Amino acid sequence: MHISDRMMRATLSRRRLLEASSAFLIAASVGGIDQMLWPHEARAKNVPVDPFSEAEALLIEKFGSVLVTDAAESGLVHFLAAQLNRPHADSLLILRYLDVPPPYLDFYRSGLKALNDAVQSVHKKSFASLDQRQAVEFVKAMMSANPVGWSSPVPAPLFYFVVRADAVDVVYGTMKGFEKLNIPYMGHIDPTEAW
Amino acid sequence: MTTINQQDVVIVGAGFAGSLLAKRLAEQGLRVLVLDSGPEWNMGDLTSSQIWTRRLKWGGEIVETTGKNPFGHNFNAGWGLGGAALHHYGTWPRLQEDDFKMASRYGRGLDWPISYADLRSHYDRMQKEIGLSGDAAAEVWRPDGDPYPMPALKTFRQADVLKRGFDALGIQTAPVPAAINSVEYNGRPPCIYDGWCDAGCPIYALGGNPLTALIPDAEGHGAVFQANSTVLRILTDKSGLADGVEYIQDNARQTVQARLVIVAANPVQTPRLLLNSATDQRPQGLANSSATVGRYFMTHMLINIFGMFDEDMENHMGVSSASLISQDHYQKDLRSGTFGSYQWLVAPAVKPNDIAGFAIGRSDLIGDELDAFMKRAARGLGYMLAMGEEIPHFDNRVELAEQKDQYGMARARVVHELDKDAMALADYLVKQGKAIMKAAGATESWSPPQATAHMMGGTVMGLDPKKSVADSYGKTHDVRNLFIAGSGLFPTSGASNPTFTIAALADRSADYIMQNWSALAL
DSSP states (O other), X not given: OOOOHHHHHHHHHHHHHHHHHGGGOEEEEETTEEXXXXXXXXXHTTOOOTTSOHHHHHHHHHHHHHHSTTTTTTTHHHHHHXXXXXXXXXXXXXXXXXXXXXXXXXXXXXXXXXXXXXXXHHHSSOGGGSOHHHHHHHHHHHTTSXXXXXXXXXXXXXXXXXXXXXXXXXXXXXXXXXXXTTOOOOOSSOOSSXX | OEEEEEEEEEEEOOSHHHHHHHHHHHHTTOOEEEEOSSOOOOGGGOOSOTTGGGGGBOOSSOOEEESSSOOOHHHHSBOSTTGGGGTOOOBOOOOOGXXXXXXXXXXXXXXXXXXXXXXXXXXXXXXXXXXXXXXXXXXXXXXXXOOOSBOOOOOOHHHXXXXXXXXXXXXXXXXXXXXXXXXXXXXXXXXXXXXXXXXXXXXSOBTTSTTTTHHHHHHHTTOEEEXXXXXXXXXXXTTSOEEEEEEEETTEEEEEEEEEEEEOSOTTHHHHXXXXXXXXXXXXXXXXXXXXXXXXXXXXXXXXXXXXXXXXXXXXXXXXXXXEEEOTTOOTTOXXXXXXXXXXXXXXXXXXXXXTSHHHHTTXXXXXXXXXXXXXXXXXXXXXXXXXXXXXXXXXXXXXXXXXXXXXXXXXXXXXXXXXXXXXXXXXXXXXXXXXXXXXXXXEEEOOOOEEEXXXXXXXXXXXXXXXXXXXXXXXXXOTTEEXXXXXXOSOOOSSOSHHHHHHHHHHHHHHHHHTHHHHOO
């Protein structure tokens, strides 16, 4: 095996890894102090979630938490926001695997609107206003078919599948998530933070 | 537009085939430039995470996927130096003799222009060079070949339990043949069985990863690998021979001249490039006088079977590939009402999230039910997958879409449908998989909707220039100094993972190119 410059550079790549991981950090001014926060920290400090609106962020948290317990607390909305602010070639979203054409924000925005429209048509209120039983029933109905009032070209079952997978990523796919499941992580190169 | 100095060989695509050819040709003193549209990766980039590994999958121009059973492109395609082999699982079975003679033996599909015997020595050479672990004697279905240079990988509890089911049904299994070190090999360490293979193996245990040795070795012999360089078209001279490529780097159009061009992109981007290289003289695309460029696109039909057991399966231990393989019932016409080969890959290491994670295996569960399932699965889940053969069909194809990229080149569109034989085989495999799980002691078993894995065809090899794109060396019938490498050449898919055959074919092509250099090169 030839020892090339490439192999020597492998160690330097650790620096690149650290730089890349900073893409997950969110620049925020909290109490007048500029900080770099991880998504779950940003969530705890109510940092804005550009490119989502506040209403969209709340809906993602509510919907995601019905799908996967602790999704909101694990920083789902900030994870999505951080990824959607990156070029699609750098995206770590599972949507990348599903041959959905970018921009990925259109997928989420369209699905969220359709979710609220459909809930409005059935319950005359927003998804976020549903009680837990109503929310679970509604989600189960959208697993296999578009519910009444679904207005998006994104099929409801696909939207459900993707957001559930996103929520699984942040809750169970991290080092913390493995620990929760009592699975040894055993990384060769550990992710530098939550993701 | 800038023209850079002349190369002997320009290779499009730095996946396994392109990297191996670069190594072989550079070793012989040729000046070799490899252009790849994706980024440069190094071992330190290969973070152990199912989330981070997504960076290694396709991130280039949008590929449209359509048809009755759309092909799952982005998950299967690589992105950047190393290509799909950077994140492949290292499962390296050989094709079987039957796979090369489907048309003549069964009256279906296509024949290869070569037989297994033509590739055997190349399989043998590659398994020694890359380093394969396995137990050749236990693979009773394996065609003739040298024993593996390393003993089989370790197996864990999950494999022991699932093997009970195969044994009970009289189906033979063997340790998986893997391009992963079971012991120290060529100065590289053995696997530590943490199951992060598809995130890229940064410890040099997975020899099938081109970053492990192929690319460094090629560079050591002077080959240049240039990332972030998207080839737009292959250029030809007045006589119709290839004389270079046009590509984009840093948003600037550049050309490089070459005496021989090898397209080793993948079965989607290779046809796209040939079709986009149309000229007034060749309006149907380059190397396409047969009108078969893009045709006979194939994938492996994938069936996942999960089972829950009342015992600790140690399912986090092992490799992403599998612990065991079974090609015991590989014969194509063995099952009434179906046609095509299949294999089982048994007891891979499992992870909670991502496409192959166990959460997606039960996508009907949410909230507290999901959490309870995740905790049970982390201990008691068993997992195996079947790969089924797809017969080559002319209408399964890669074609140019109406949409163009930012440089004015048409995007690729993949049109794909599984035929009734493949669907019948899928049904058969679900039933057999659940029966195996039950016989192994699973308290319940389930199978998510079928998926697709690997890509093959699109620029198939053949004897007849009117019915195929290239000969058995990958030399296009129309242009003597234009070669194709990779699984796009496969006329049939078999049911074996393709990388070992990609390697053997590229090794054979390299020999041919060097032996005939003066007659081939511009």
